[in-house]
Amino acid sequence: MNEATLILEDGSRFYGYSFGAEHCTNGEVVFNTAMTGYTESLTDPSYAGQMIVLTYPLAGNYGVPGSSFWESGRIYAKALIVSDYSESYSHWNAEESLGDWLKRENVPAITGIDTRALAKRLRERGVMCGKIEIEGTDNTQLSVEYGSVNYVAEVSCKEVIHYNAGGLKKVLLVDCGVKQNIIRCLLKRGVEVIRVPWNYDFNNMEYDGLLLSNGPGNPDNCPRTVEHIRCAMRGDKPIFGICMGNQLLAKAGGASVYKLKYGHRSHNQPVRHLGSDRCFITSQNHGYAVDDNTLGQDWEPLFVNMNDGSNEGIRHKGKPWFSVQFHPEAAAGPTDTEFLFDEFLKML
Amino acid sequence: MGRYNVKKALILGSGALKIGEAGEFDYSGSQALKALKEEGIETVLINPNIATVQTSKGIADHIYFLPVTPYFAEKVIEKERPDSIFLSFGGQTALNCGVELYRKGVLERYGVKVLGTQVQAIIDTEDREKFVGRLDEIGVKTISSQAVENLQDARNAARELGYPVIIRVAYALGGLGSGFCNNEQELDLLCEKAFSFSPQVLVEKSLKGWKEIEYEVVRDSYDNCITVCNMENFDPLGIHTGESIVIAPSQTLSNSEYHKLRELAIRIIRHIGIVGECNVQYALDPYSEDYRVIEVNARLSRSSALASKATGYPLAFVAAKLGLGYGLFDLKNSVTKSTSAFFEPALDYVVCKIPRWDLGKFHGVERVLGSSMKSVGEVMSIGRTFEEAIQKGLRMIGQGMHGFVENKELVIEDIEKSLSEPTDIRIFVVSSALRSGYSVEMIHNLTKIDKWFLYKLQNIIDTSMQLHCISELEQMPESLMKKAKRQGFSDFQIARAIGFDEDLERGALKVRALRKLHGILPVVSRIDTLAAEYPAQTNYLYLTYSGIESDVEYKDDHNSVVVLGSGAYRIGSSVEFDWCGVQALNTIRKEGFRSVMINYNPETVSTDYDICDRLYFDELSFERVMDILEFENPYGVILSAGGQIPNNLAMRLDGQNVHILGTSAVSIDNAEDRDKFSAMLDRIGVDQPEWSALTSMKDIYDFIGKVGFPVLVRPSYVLSGAAMNVCSNYGELESFLKLAANVSKKHPVVVSRFIENAKEVEFDAVARNGEIMAYAISEHIEYAGVHSGDATIQFPPQKLYMETVRRIKHISRKIAGELSISGPFNIQFLARDNDIKVIECNLRASRSFPFVSKILKLNLMELATRIMLGIDVEKPSKTLFDLDYVGIKASQFSFNRLQNADPVLGVDMVSTGEVGCIGDDTQSALLKSMLSVGYDIPGKNILLSTGNARQKAEMLPAARQLRDKGYTLYATGGTSRYLTENGVDNVLVFWPSENGHPQALDMLHNREVDMVVNIPKNLTAGELDNGYIIRRAAVDLNIPLITNARLASAFIGAFCTLAADDLEIKSWAEYGNDID
16 A cells, blocks of 8 residues: 555644555545444535545445445545555445445545544644645645535536426425435435426426435535525425525525534434424534524524534424434434424425 | 432342353442432442442442342332332342332332333333234334243244244343254253243244344433444354454444444334333344344343443443433533533444453363353453454453464364354464464354454454564564554564564563654543544543554653552452452542553443543553553552452563552562462461472372372363362372373472361451551351352351461461561461461452451451552551451352353352341351342252261251251262261152162252252362262252352251341441441
């Protein structure tokens, strides 16, 4: 294995070995504390532009299954950074090793990094950009400004896609970088899904409910989507937002979002349903959050993060509009809140 | 008080440590009591296990050293009138007792509310048929099985399910009485045993080879659920989880599998209605996502203790709070103190649990592992690579292994057979197989161990090979050294691999020096429950080589005191040393020092991170202890609280100028080295049994010619079987030595004169600069020849001459002075008439320290710690002569789990635990303690075979007492004749080798006998003689058995004099003049 180095914006360097594609890369460095689910995370479009650090040290154990298990058609993350990559893998549905897959998808990866120390650095100084250099390759790279790139435009579908035509109800899915499991969760409930690009004006289309998907990067880069949502909000059709969908719905309702110091990326985020004693463990992946203080009068927080008190969802006081910051579709992560899809579909 | 306004709660403990139910319940009980205390709830604890931390002063308000049985629990409820009871913190013992109390209406009668999981939910999980039914209701799959109540039904069920099947016993712990059957013959055999433990037996389809996965789940009364941890067994289904190496978190499960099983666990716990903690075990098909639920434990378990330690999530503490009506959202994560207790820990390390067996101690025991548990303890190792964790763990189990490789080569005759029939050395068989060229594929086929684990083990082998190619340390590439350390190689392993043949310890020091030169050092990492996501000030630490920076900043103020713990529980060293360690830590804190613990046993209280200021959950090897001391730079180190493991490090630590507090390393060596100690005794004029270390048979015969038989023989190298034995004649001597090993220059045999009919006396004491400050003298009920760890001990002594006591004190003073002891120590004496001999002396706390401290109500360990810290202490005024009550310590045996082992007592220790009960007189204390270790007052019929002439005579008064009490006595040939001659009516029964009726064995099988007294004629055990068959049958059929004449007489005397009703129900504080 070739030596590889991760260089953070603040100049700190972490030394390891390359086990993915052998080229230099850069991106926003974010850490994820989940203990399983590297396949799902790497193919999650919300990770576009980001290099994923796994704090759980062992990676690659169960190899990589075929694409039907993925969250999209390819790897979106810019790189994978781990402590102890397992070249040999063992699983009944694995088709190749994690390293081979990363190479095939042209994504660099480093092993041998003290990912705990790295996570601590990111926790203390906030997320920052970084660069991976690999011994013996061309290591010149232009630096990136993560927050200003419209990753949603990069990952969203380019045209309208129909699923399960003739299903009981029609769900219009605004694809800001949708994870496949959101679509699976809808389809297995028997509805028709119409998936439209992030900037598509869907207001002339026929549908029963609107689903705002997850997506990468800064929600402030999607003013057109917000406009379309505002337009939809002139009617009474149910709206359900997930992750970035939560932020876009909040923005459409007049609230603002801010960037968290180092985001929530894990499978163990506790959220409490406001006004009840019900709590849920959720899967999360977001760097921006809705500012509760800016919610309009007609809106109220729906869920709150039990660790840091940040917003985890909102709902309209009168209309059937709600959204969550976490991922009820899981994949990867706990499935405790999948019932939210049922609640949404009940409204249609 | 909690939300339910609880004022007074009763907690049931788990009693003596036994296989399947050990120290983990001291830990969970202690945590629960802490949680209740925080709420201002008055607590009552029933637990006869006197060596535990939970039965120490200040943990519970009222402590009863009484059996955890419905009878005694009712008596305590009647007296204390608690408003609530917890059933889930005392293992299966407490659970069973609680279910009985509920069924008998006791709880209702006294208005006692069950906190946490309700009894009906417990019954739903324990009764197999109900359990399957309940899970069917929510579409969760279980293993097809049938509950049967007789042998014929069992046969039918097995035929229907198809062999192989597993037999399981309902309401049993640790797989007691269970096993695999490949055919009807095996089924018949197992079923008979199984039905002796329980009226219900389960016949279950075997899923051998599936993955075994566990989840620890928590639920509050608001229906909020979390899974705190999942764990994967290294050994697939077929080996009891207590016998398996276990990894946390799971390693070979995909996200989808992980969360599928997690979701099922939550669905189950909700449906059954658990409040608190529960454990769900699954079988998972290695070739699909198909699964079966194996079982659900509606209580804290061994796995939950492990999960607590593996994640830092205090399961028992939280479960207790939830039982009081709190929601998870009310509670804080006790590690971060700022985030919520409603969360699931994220690990950034891997944890490995490895069982510790002591099968070598048992004659004839079955070594093949299966569905029933035999291990006596466990270790938990933490690392950031699997290789690091497993190699650490294999060192921790303390059986002379240095890791996965570089061990003394095992002789394995048939590797293939050994791979497919796992024994206690299975992991080392895998090591041998890999080294002799077996591929991962082949080993997987033979063992069904997941290939991922085998690949990782192969990595260790590959690195070992690379190390073997290095001939000079100086030629070692830095990268290889780094890699080896990251894979958990010790300096010693590296030294051995590169061929430091002469002195490996010196070689290891050279490796250490070189890697330090290159800056290859471990880092100290925190276990913070959230993988660094939030800052945490936890002091729960481990060391790893996969890191570039430590989480801890050291003050270098020289104000910490490091206590070395006792490691894995094993026969001879268990919860009592945990108690000692905790007392030392408490005292260190109280005196203003920072307390630091090093230990790696997940079943202990000393590894609870809030018991000390810093906990290093890591190895007690010389290398690791030095690493930690270099970080800590402490004021000093205490070795004497942790049993033998720390003491063995004394000289080497001293060699590195470590400041050892208390008695000096040289003195420790002078007491431990047989030659030096013996010479010292001669010098100060103290008598000892004659002994000699001999290297040829001729020398042995010459020695015996001088001292005569019997002799105690201790080979220094043993192939298998017990380490020492008493031999009464040449035949026994020769057969034992042949069994043990050949006698040679390299392996001398220590032969000592064995003194018969001598009393054995324990002297536990604390000294300062050679002056004894406090002491306790206790007396064995059995004559010498029964290991002090197996003997029944009375304190204060009841039948010693004053002269004997005086002489013992005099000799002890001399020894303490000569070794200038500062701290705890123990001397064992033989006393016959007033002739006193010293057997051994340990310059550390002994097994009996908690017992005598609690009976005397003088904490010897606290006193000793203060002395070691250099604090001025006054001589306590209290002595054993002030006591107006008696304490009896009785031993718990686990022979029922050790198939084929001969349940006799000898010079090698075989008990797995102990209890200590207090009574107004000896008989009351003895009866309580015997009832606590599983004996019953027998109903009607007693079977006697009372050994040789002397033992027969000794048993005669007891036989008369039995007769007078109306018992029917059955006796074998010689005993029957002897009793008849002495006018004691009895019924003659026949040995298995004799013709004639009634047959003793038949009577046992027909349950016509309520107690067996079987005294072996001599102390050479092992052969499959008549006595063995009877003893083993008694154990297998769950019929109380006593094999020692002195103990049998004492017990018979007690239950013939006192009825259960006569036993006083008094709390610890009510004995003596304390105010409760």
